[in-house]
Amino acid sequence: MKRRLLLLIPLVLFVVLVVFFYRGLSKDPAARDSALLAKDFPSFHLSTLSDPSQKRDRSLLEGQVTLVNVWGEWCPTCKQEMPQLLELADRGVRLVGVDYKDTRENGRQFLQEFGNPFEVSLFDPDGSLGFDLGVYGAPESFLVDADGVIRYHHTGYITPQDVESVILPEVKKWQQ
């Protein structure tokens, strides 16, 4: 009887493997947490999109919960994301934009065309802040708490459903 049970070991191992592989099939291979979660927002010294002479740094993100959105005129999904960002701004979320690897002219034109939900847009032409944030494709969004610590990372575009089901609850969670 004992020997019979031993014969089951390969079958059990096989079933365990099947379960793991099956789970792997339904997982998004590109989804992974940011390395910066629970870390301070990286320091920066960048001019704003509207005014090249006005420099801003990390203190911009202290004092209240802010959603930092990395966008660019060259990025098609950023255009699809703008209505959701405008809605978030309407509902009282403070938004700061990072115009990533863009030209000032194109960035300004983009905001004119699609609306401007951002309190401030930082201008990051060579992608230095994006690099420190670990951004590998726009749009990406980072929720920063009142102490300037990154609390939530959204890769890719914020869908209309995400506004209600993900972003607003996260904002509320860190506002307390």
Added chain:
Amino acid sequence: MAAVMRGSASRVWSRFGVSIGLLLVSLLMSASVSAAIEVQDFQDPALASRYADLSSRLRCPKCQNESIAASNSPISADMRARVATLLREGESDKQIESAMVSRFGDYVLYDPKLETRTWLLWGLPFALVLIGGSVIAGFVIKRRRLAQRSLDDDERDRLASLVARHRAAGSEAGEDTTAAGAEAGAGKLRARPKGEN
């Protein structure tokens, strides 16, 4: 006449040599172009080889499975540029790796770090080899012991009586009492004790 012919032959040969030379040069150049998309000029060959090594060990975060050396995506270009800058600033390979991991996560390392979180990942292959090896060793030892065991008295008696019966049957049937026939019969019988368990 002969001199003219020799001259033209040597010209053909030298032309052949030149074209082979050009071919080799172009092959070499294409190899260096495909290895790095933009040329990083290092004065120090040691830095250049560390650059090549690091950029093939770091994984492009945008891609599923491409090193930053092989990938054409903009983020890989940024990362290569940063690796080159940090190398020139004199940072160690470890420091450069951790600078990338702190921004893009463990994903960018093809070889994950060995730490408590990853001991299962690193240890499992060795554990499986050990388990498999000991199972096979167990089988082999058991087989060998069975094969080496000689017949006990009961088995020997049984064998003798079976051989005798076989001989009797053979002599009844005809002339099959040759040594070969007896041996074949004994061989068949000898296989039996092994199979019992």
